[in-house]
Amino acid sequence: MKHLLSMLAIALMASFQLSAQATVEPQEPATPASGAIMSLESDVVDYGTIDQGSEPLRLANFTNTGTEPLIISGAKGSCGCTVPNWPKEPIMPGETSQIEIRYDTKRVGAINKTVTVSSNDAAGKHVIRVVGTINKVEEEGGVPAKETIFTKPN
Numbered sequence: 141m142k143h144l145l146s147m148l149a150i151a152l153m154a155s156f157q158l159s160a161q162a163t164v165e166p167q168e169p170a171t172p173a174s175g176a177i178m179s180l181e182s183d184v185v186d187y188g189t190i191d192q193g194s195e196p197l198r199l200a201n202f203t204n205t206g207t208e209p210l211i212i213s214g215a216k217g218s219c220g221c222t223v224p225n226w227p228k229e230p231i232m233p234g235e236t237s238q239i240e241i242r243y244d245t246k247r248v249g250a251i252n253k254t255v256t257v258s259s260n261d262a263a264g265k266h267v268i269r270v271v272g273t274i275n276k277v278e279e280e281g282g283v284p285a286k287e288t289i290f291t292k293p294n
Contacts, residue, residue, distance in 0.1 A: 177206035187272025
């Protein structure tokens, strides 16, 4: 009986192993996508934690990984406090460029904005998130208190 069960177990394992081996068809090598492709280094621009009035400029780097020139037709911040500046000339295949993003660092608190970039890329639009925190800076000294001069009554 043990011998029969052993043979049955071996036959069962062999059938599982045979069914697990699927025939793999040879694949054609992947052809590169045609057209312009905007590959962002990161889709997040992080200001980190900075003080009020700090440097407002940050850069979003990207590369044209496509086969055609990349043309950025526009970039728009989600509010007036986030102002992008983009390259106006075509970015050739393989070239790297950047979008300048300026945030109004006079505003205090959390930053959670976006910049939407429009181009001839197949995706059409890319969204870059702008995040961080701006701490309020207390002015040193401030306005001096008014001095009060007391005189003795005569």
